[in-house]
Amino acid sequence: MRILMLNYEFPPLGGGGGVAAKKLAEGFVKLGHEVDYVTTAYKGQKEHEVIDGINIYRVRVIGRRDLATATMPSMISFPLLAYAKACKLCRQYEYGFMNTHFAVPTGPLGMWVSGKFKIPNLLSIHGGDIYDPSKKSSPHKKLYLRKTVEKVLNDSSYIIAQSSNTRENALKYYDVKRKIHIIPLAHQPFEFNHVERKSLGLKEELFYTISVGRLVKRKGFDFLIKSIAQTPPNVHALIIGEGPEKENLESLARQLNVQERIHFLGFVTEEKKFQYLQNADLYVLSSVHEGFGIVLQEAMQVGLPIVSTDYGGQVDFVKEGENGYLISYGDLGALSGKIRLFAENKKLWDKISATNKEQCNMFSPERICRQYLEMLV
CATH class of the missing domain: 3.40.50.2000 (Glycogen Phosphorylase B;)
Structure with a gap:
């Protein structure tokens, strides 16, 4: 039709x-x-x-x-x-x-x-x-x-x-x-050319969190930056996106003396976004509220463990200790603690990474579209 x-x-x-x-x-x-x-x-x-x-x-x-x-x-x-x-x-x-x-x-x-x-x-x-x-x-x-x-x-x-x-x-x-x-929202795995960290200007010895979203208050990037300030110096954050809060977030990073550890990457192509995701270590969703969290599906595709706030649609599929962890918005100790957990526990990282790659298949567009079509029968 x-x-x-x-x-x-x-x-x-x-x-x-x-x-x-x-x-x-x-x-x-x-x-x-x-x-x-x-x-x-x-x-x-x-x-x-x-x-x-x-x-x-x-x-x-x-x-x-x-x-x-x-x-x-x-x-x-x-x-x-x-x-x-x-x-x-x-x-x-x-x-x-x-x-x-x-x-x-x-x-x-x-x-x-x-x-x-x-x-x-x-x-x-x-x-x-x-x-x-x-x-x-x-x-x-x-x-x-x-x-x-x-x-x-x-x-x-x-x-x-x-x-x-x-x-x-x-x-x-x-x-x-x-x-x-x-x-749920559909997700079609994006095909991209895999690259090494050095081609993106990233260092092998560092642990990188990554977050993707518009730089607006609802995304809670200030919460992320404050949490990074409570982690060891080898933990850096990659933030992909543009928006009206950029200057405020950059100012906050300077105030907390972590401006060298917070990398504002701006708007990037879809392929470049997935290359950064593939080379990062942990996806952090720091939103005040999230309707669903498409970025979490993208993180799952490349096998990234997830740490997310616990208010929104993400609670439907982020399961504690199975494919990630949920924390309360504003709880700096909880977010910084989970970041350190993944930075220090390779066995846990490997387990959750494998789970996310497998579970990403449940969001295939054909499967989701059939659910729409079934309502019309």
């Missing part, structure tokens, strides 16, 4: 939600379906192109300034400006269903198009679109946004949460009348 996907983000634009939707789209394509994907345009990108079998349609919005972070004007304008493109596609093609990503800002677009053309709409909620404790503008804190989210949720044909935590937050903060299904 032909599938219409709506998401204001598509890689390299945005963060994990765009990556997750792309993986899902790739899974549908591999199962033999055709996918049209309407998303935000950005300078230098084509209005229409085919990427990995996905038909990408980009719509210009107001005020999108960079790849990593969406502005409020860009998010408000996307559903309004993408409506004409989505309607044009619906008149041109017959869709078996729609898959809308994020209750806001994309949710209203999916609701309008689904209602107009009577196409089943599967709404995927990602966590931060309904609940972000680090933001004053989080939808659950604002009445007008809360009512918008409730309307989008209840007007959807099906609601899919990526984790039990996302479902719990949806039920806690919104008056949801529909059943919320839990389907």
Whole structure:
């Protein structure tokens, strides 16, 4: 069948939600379906192109300034400006269903198009679109946004949460009348050229933690930096990503006298990201809250043990002592202690590394896509 996907983000634009939707789209394509994907345009990108079998349609919005972070004007304008493109596609093609990503800002677009053309709409909620404790503008804190989210949720044909935590937050903060299904995010192992540490400027004798994400408050990189300050000098941290908190984080590293041990790598290509992951020793997720944690799947692919905060979707698949450890956000002693544990215990590292490589297979796109399709039967 032909599938219409709506998401204001598509890689390299945005963060994990765009990556997750792309993986899902790739899974549908591999199962033999055709996918049209309407998303935000950005300078230098084509209005229409085919990427990995996905038909990408980009719509210009107001005020999108960079790849990593969406502005409020860009998010408000996307559903309004993408409506004409989505309607044009619906008149041109017959869709078996729609898959809308994020209750806001994309949710209203999916609701309008689904209602107009009577196409089943599967709404995927990602966590931060309904609940972000680090933001004053989080939808659950604002009445007008809360009512918008409730309307989008209840007007959807099906609601899919990526984790039990996302479902719990949806039920806690919104008056949801529909059943919320839990389907984890898909992960297609990324193929990349393996390299040695020296080609990345890394030293063999050092122990490297690695973290990937936008440099925003919710990601808790300040917590990571403070914890690194409590570890031995041979422990360094690699941070991949860009964002508005970069200057504050660099300043914090200088204040704690660990600026030489915190490596801000900025935005890197997908291949370079996996090369850094492959050469690191431990993945640290330091977020205040995480809807799911795509980066943990990527860490599992290369066999990295995981230390993660314990609030969010990651608790569904990070099992204590089996494939990693969970710690409370802000507990510097716990995070620094787990980092030291892996730096000193090679036997434990080897055991968890092997487990993560094996368990990564449970997120294959084809397997996840079939769970979506089963709801329509």
